[in-house]
Amino acid sequence: MVGVSKIAVCLKLTPSPEQATVLGSTLRALNDHATRVAQVAHEQGVTRNYDLRKHTYQPLREAGVGSQAAQHVIKRVCDAYRTRRSNLHHGNHGPKGSARRERIESTPITFRPDSAHPYDQRNLSFALDARTISLWTFQGRLKDVPFACSPDQVKTLAECKRGEADLLRRDGVWFLAVTVDVPDTPQIEPDSFLGVDLGIVNIATTSDGQVLAGRRINRYRRRQLRLRQKLQAKGTRPAKRLLRKRRRREARHAKDTNHRISKRIVAEAERTGRGISLEDLTGIRARVRQRRPQRVTLHSWSFHQLGAFITYKAKRAGVPVVFVDPAHSSRECAECSYTHKANRISQASFICRGCGVACHADRNASRVLARRGQDVWDAGRKSHVPPDHP
Structure with missing residues (x-):
């Protein structure tokens, strides 16, 4: 039996200004709702998906969140609390009794306005020939959002089973990270x-x-470190702007x-x-x-x-x-x-x-x-x- 590997195909979205406005308002609203759901989960002490849905699903629907989007919001919150419990269990937030650990345990999780939100086949569809997508928003179905990718990525999306896709904005640019199941090639019998x-x-x-x-990459890393230190020591507004611009380079x-x-x-x-x-x-x-x-x-x-x-x-x-x-x-x-x-x-x-x-x-x-x-x-x-x- 041939296994499969899950890989992410990252598509760069190129929406029009009107489409970008709709995407931005939708993403901010979904993250605001996720923060409110996380507040409820913290106050009620409920972090399991089924139990949290009883407290938050109907209010989300009444606020205009689509059925599938509401379930993804609740699942995101549960996953975030599960990750926090794992980090606490492994001591990543300090030992028991430490001020940092107690502060984290007593604070509800919040989501950034541009945090990625998942979509699936129920509220996202592809037109690979036209290089466009259609997805749910608070203003209705947003159609014909163009994306750019390589021919190999289009081939992968067409031939492999697609899973969830994360919509995110990074430094003002829109991306869609699509999870696909790629069949593994049968393993060879190695000689050595x-x-x-x-x-x-x-x-x-x-x-x-x-x-x-070897040396070349280490020189690059040292040069980047020196530049970061200079900009951090400067502390001016242009220096901070340049730091933000270079932070992912x-x-x-x-x-x-x-x-x-x-x-x-x-x-x-x-x-x-x-x-x-x-x-x-x-x-x-x-x-x-x-x-x-x-x-x-x-x-x-x-x-x-x-x-x-x-x-x-x-x-x-x-x-x-x-x-x-x-x-x-x-x-x-x-x-x-x-x-x-x-x-x-x-x-x-x-x-x-x-x-x-x-x-x-x-x-x-x-x-x-x-x-x-x-x-x-x-x-x-x-x-x-x-x-x-x-």
């Missing part, structure tokens, strides 16, 4: 595995010796770089008939302790996003991906498996105290990850049922 070591100096290093996005650059890195890694694995072995970096930010100057560098790159891009691209290409324990991979020798702290003599240099092999530290770590990936793959295929004896 391509290890990928993720790092700060070199974003990704493969076991073939390829270094992807580094995130977009990082996303584009992660797309290009993941595409190269998956293409190389597909070309050579190998799987991909990645580090399981779950909780890395909580585990790793760094000095203050190094924290910005550690937290400024989205390794999770890179891993997610590699995973979904690999699924579409039929390339298996395994996640392995990265513990001591920088201290273990890829040749003899001897592990010692002194093997890693610097950030870039590795000399094994057991067999004497010398190589680049990231290259050695990626080869260790490739071997661990093969071990994980073999262990998953191995049968634990004893064979029948005659």
